[in-house]
Amino acid sequence: MRSNMRQCKYCGEDFDLNSRAKKAIGGKINECPGCLEELDYEDVPAYLGVANGEGKQAGITILAFESNADRDSYQAAWRNNSGQNVGKKCNMGSHHTPMTGMKFRKVGENRGNANHKGKA
Numbered sequence: 001m002r003s004n005m006r007q008c009k010y011c012g013e014d015f016d017l018n019s020r021a022k023k024a025i026g027g028k029i030n031e032c033p034g035c036l037e038e039l040d041y042e043d044v045p046a047y048l049g050v051a052n053g054e055g056k057q058a059g060i061t062i063l064a065f066e067s068n069a070d071r072d073s074y075q076a077a078w079r080n081n082s083g084q085n086v087g088k089k090c091n092m093g094s095h096h097t098p099m100t101g102m103k104f105r106k107v108g109e110n111r112g113n114a115n116h117k118g119k120a
Contacts (some may be wrong), residue, residue: 006033009039010039015065046071050078050107059112066103 004017009030015022021033046065051058065071077097 006030008035010035020027046074047107050075050082052082060110061106062108063104064107070102070104073100077102108111 005014005028006017007014009031011034013032013034015034017029025033025036027033027036045063046068048065048071049060049062051060061094063071063074065074067093079101080097081099
C-alpha cells in the first residue's frame with residue numbers, strides 16, 4: 001500500500017492517512033490521530049452512500065448520520081429492503097425492515113437518468 005502523507009493542522013507533524021490509527025479514529029483529512037485523541041474528537045459525522053439501480057446509470061445518495069449506530073442500522077435495513085446481493089427476489093415478500101428512528105440528513109445526491117435512450 002502506498003504511503004499517503006499529510007501534515008496535521010494542529011501540531012504540524014506529518015502522518016499517514018492509510019495508517020490503522022487514522023482509519024480507526026477518522027476525522028478530517030488534515031487532522032492526525034494523536035491530536036484527535038487529545039481533543040476527544042467525537043463530532044465526526046458518520047457518512048453512508050447508497051445506490052439505486054434506476055435505468056442504465058445508477059444514482060447515489062450520500063447521507064450523514066448523527067451516530068455510527070444509526071448508520072449501521074440504516075445500512076442493514078437498506079440492504080435487506082433493497083435486496084442487495086439477492087438477485088431478482090429483492091422486493092417480494094414481507095421481509096422488510098422498518099427504517100424509523102434513525103436520524104440523518106442528505107448530504108448529496110446524483111440521480112440516474114431513467115430516460116437513458118433519449119426518448120421523450
